[in-house]
Each structure stands twice: as structure tokens, then as C-alpha cells.
Amino acid sequence: MSPRNDRYRSSLNEFYHLHEKGRGVLTQAEDRQAKIVELLREQNFVDIRTLTERFDISVATVRRDLDELEGAGLLRRTHGGAVNVNQVAQDATNAARLISKQAEKAAIAEVAAGMVADGDTVLLDAGTTALEVAKKLSGRSSLTFISNGLDIIAELSRFDGQSIYSVGGEYTETNRSFRGPLAEHFIRQFNADKLILNAASIDVDRGLICTGSPLNASVARAMIEISRRVIVVADHSKFTKSSLSVVTRIEDVGVVVTDAGAKSIIDAAPDKLRKKFVVAN
Amino acid sequence: MSPRNDRYRSSLNEFYHLHEKGRGVLTQAEDRQAKIVELLREQNFVDIRTLTERFDISVATVRRDLDELEGAGLLRRTHGGAVNVNQVAQDATNAARLISKQAEKAAIAEVAAGMVADGDTVLLDAGTTALEVAKKLSGRSSLTFISNGLDIIAELSRFDGQSIYSVGGEYTETNRSFRGPLAEHFIRQFNADKLILNAASIDVDRGLICTGSPLNASVARAMIEISRRVIVVADHSKFTKSSLSVVTRIEDVGVVVTDAGAKSIIDAAPDKLRKKFVVAN
DNA sequence: CGAAGATTGATCGTTTTCGATCATTTTCCA
């Protein structure tokens, strides 16, 4: 019997080869889960039997996959299957990205969310880690939110009684955000207590926080300008990557929250930088 | 986590009480089934327990309802509930009437989408009918989109290679859009070829297009100002409602696309207005 | 008013799914 259904090599793996060089290809599980989400987006519903046949795996594994995906907010379990969540269209690429390092991101988000005080105006940069922070915060009342991330706005929109401001601008597919000069101008009209800033990479040697493109960097700098305290969130994989554009110096931000995987790198940093880091877990 | 679930209910009841009374009330069962379908259109999945609680009926009745609706091709049963089916055409018995509003919106959207030319910049007002238009257009290339509707942006974001601009501003739950002075200022920086404008109600006697709140009206007027041609979309139910705020006069828009259900009302209108209407189907 | 028909609710035995546990296989590093 043919164990796996590889009729089409999903563009997913290509994506990861290009952009996640550090950690290599998707695992079988991630690949499968991404396909499940993809399938759900097309058909709205899949039952467990279908999935076992399609991927030639046991019901136990299917259940585990679905539970995990539900935990990541990518679908909703039902008796005998799962349904698509229709808040916002998520594509499978993002699905896989969300799943990877889910636990670390949740831990980081918990710590970052703890730094937000009641009554704060919170500016959330687009990104999967910031999205986790949004999930932690979206229950709390008396907060005001601003974000340029489509998925973050969608997440926040699920709850009543909060002030939510979406940053306008040109939509970009890569991180599902709004950016460009219009976005920057828009941001500058606000005044935020806390900024949750996503880093694409962190270069401890040079003391820099970086992001994927100059346009993102420019938006990020506008965000920093209008915020009283800057909280950078980055899982450990960000410390061994590099990315194109410099956003700011590490010593100029309030704090960088990361996970235990970055411990060794942080310990090797000079005192001045080291005190900026907070390790979750 | 407690996502809101009660937001559709009120508008549904209003709709049915207001507009179905005259020509013979729906039976309790029909009423219930129609609501189930509407519910599914919005949230993709409902479980049986939820339905028993919402309508205060037994599981047996819920099952019978779902079986019947499945027979009519309006949904698909699952263990413990039902999921939405992305339908094509239905056989026109009891089913046609239930999905009529959906079908009419799709027909209206088809006509409105046909008025958009290649290369156009299209401004899409938030709303379910405009969302249908977005679905028709989102495949086409060489279009530029601007919208203040969260769901519309999400829909458009599913496709590559299009320019999409999201209007920034304060998020409002009622129609899941961004509005307020920031939104208006944002909109005025653009220049659009076509505007797809959602009407909450149309008062033919007074010749007015109306919407639910002054804030929405204000945003709508900004949209009108920057657009070369205004295409209003409204199903026939909008002609027998009334809503709070005036947006503009019918004679000042380019065209109003509606469905055959509004035929009699339109025919009774003075010539000057009548030529503004286009009936889909 | 009252009987026929339709709608709804309750019951019960059967089938399906769930979740937890444990054995087995695979993967990943040191």
C-alpha cells in the first residue's frame, strides 16, 4: 500500500526551502497538517475516516493532528471530523508556520501579555508570535488595540467590548499585513503604551533587530516612534537566521521576550544586551 | 474563550417578522429551518445541542430539520451537527425559497461585477452583498481593490497578484468594518473607478439611499466623493425597510442593482428614478 | 366540536466516536 499521497509536491515545501533554511523541510506531520487545513479550506468539512484513508494513517493520529490544529485555531473539531473556521481565510502556508514552534510561541506570548497593564493601548505588529499575544489579550477588557495584521484584527474582532483600530495600507501576502507610506502615516496618528514587535531575526553580535523587507522595517520604526515601551517577541530560531532590513538596535527597545532555546546565545552576549532579554518557560 | 454567537439572531427575526407576515407567515418549522440555513451560511457549522438550546426544541426535531434540509441540498449532515455546503444550483421546491436571499445576492453580485472593467480600481463598501461582488471579482486580474470590510479583505487576500488596500480605522462589530474620521481621511487619499456601495435601505418615495448609522453614512459619502461611478447593491428586502441615516439621493448615484423582488416598487417610481435601477435575474 | 393529519418529544437498543493507555516504530542526536 502506498503510504502517502504525494500527487502534488505542495508549494509549501518549496516555501520552506526558501525561507526556513535554518530548520530544513517540513516534518511529515507538519506537511500532513498543512494539507488538512488546505483541504478544509476547500471543502469546509472533512471526516476522520476520509483523512485516515487519504493519508493512510490511523484514527488516533488523525485525532492528534486535529487536536493540535484546533489548538492553533486553524479549525474546529466536531464529532467525527473538523470544520473550517471562517473568520479569515488562512492558507496552508501560514497554517504550517503557525503550528511550528507553537508551544514556544505560546510561552513567549504569555510572558509578553503579562507586561500589558489594564487600560493600556497596545500596538500589535503583524506576525504569528504577535498573534499569539493577541489571543492572550483578547479576553481582557479595558484595552485598546491597534494592529496592521489581518489575522490579528480577525482574532480580536471575535470579542465584544474592545476598541480595535486597524492600520490601513497596502496588503502584502508575505506576512498578511498592511504596510507602505499610507500605513506609516496612519500609525503616526496614534500614541501607544505598549508595542508588541515581531522580529524576523535578531543579530546579537551586531546588536540588531531585523525584518524581512525595507517596507516592513519602515512600518516597524513608525510603530516604535509612537510607543512608550517596545516589547520584541521572537522564538529562538530567530537568533540563528538573518534577514534583510535593520529595524533598530537591541539596546533601544524595552525588552526582548524569547524561549529557552536561545539561552546559550543570550548568555554569550555582553551585559548591556543581556539584561534586555527575558526567557519564557 | 467566548466568541459571540448571538449576533445574527436579532436581525434574522426582524427580517422574518417584518417581511414574511403579510403574505402568509412561515410555519414554525419553516422559520426554524430558514434560520438554521442562515446560521450555517455565517458560521459553517452548527451542532445539534446548540440548535436545541437556541430554538428550545428536542434533538429529534433538530434531526428531522437537518435531514429535510439535507434532502433539499441546503446543508450536509455530520455526526452531531451540520455543515454548510458551497452550493451551486438547487431544485426549486421548498429549497429555492429558503436560499432565495442568497441566490438573489449572487445574481445581483454577478451583474454588478459585470460593470467592472479590466484595470479598474474598485472600492468595495463593507456588507454581505458587496462581499458577494468581491467573490466574483477576486479571480480577475489587473484590478486594484480598496475596502473597509474585514471579510472582504480576507476574501480578496486569498488570491495572489492583486493590489489590495485596506482602509484603516476603528473596527465596528455591526458590519465588521473600519470607519470613523481616520477611515474617511484614509479613503480621501484614493481615486477609484467604481464604488460598490451597500445600502441598508432604499426609500423610493423620498428618493434616498440610507444606512444604519451616521458613522457609516459619513464613510459612504467619502467613498462616493472619490469614485467616478457609484454602483449601489441592494436586495429587494431593502426597499421595505427603513434605516437611520441618509447617505445620498438615488438620482446622484450611477446605478442601483437589485433583484426581481423589487420590481413592483420600482415600477411605481417616477421615471427619473426608475432608469437608475437594474434588475438582476 | 371533533376527527384526521401533521408536528413534536421521549424512549431504547445499536452504532459510532472519543479519550486514555500502552506497545511499537521512527526520528533525532550525542
Added chain:
DNA sequence: TGGAAAATGATCGAAAACGATCAATCTTCG
């Protein structure tokens, strides 16, 4: 290469959902 960790599969009792049947209630109309 060997061993730990992770992923997967199998099993089984419990819980949930199903369908069918029958009784109770509501509608309709002669």
C-alpha cells in the same frame, strides 16, 4: 551507532449520536 525522545498504531471502556418507534400535542377543516 546506540539510546532517548517523538510519532504512530492498537485496544478498550465510556460517552455521544443515531435511527426507529410510539405517545402526546398542535392544526386544520368538515
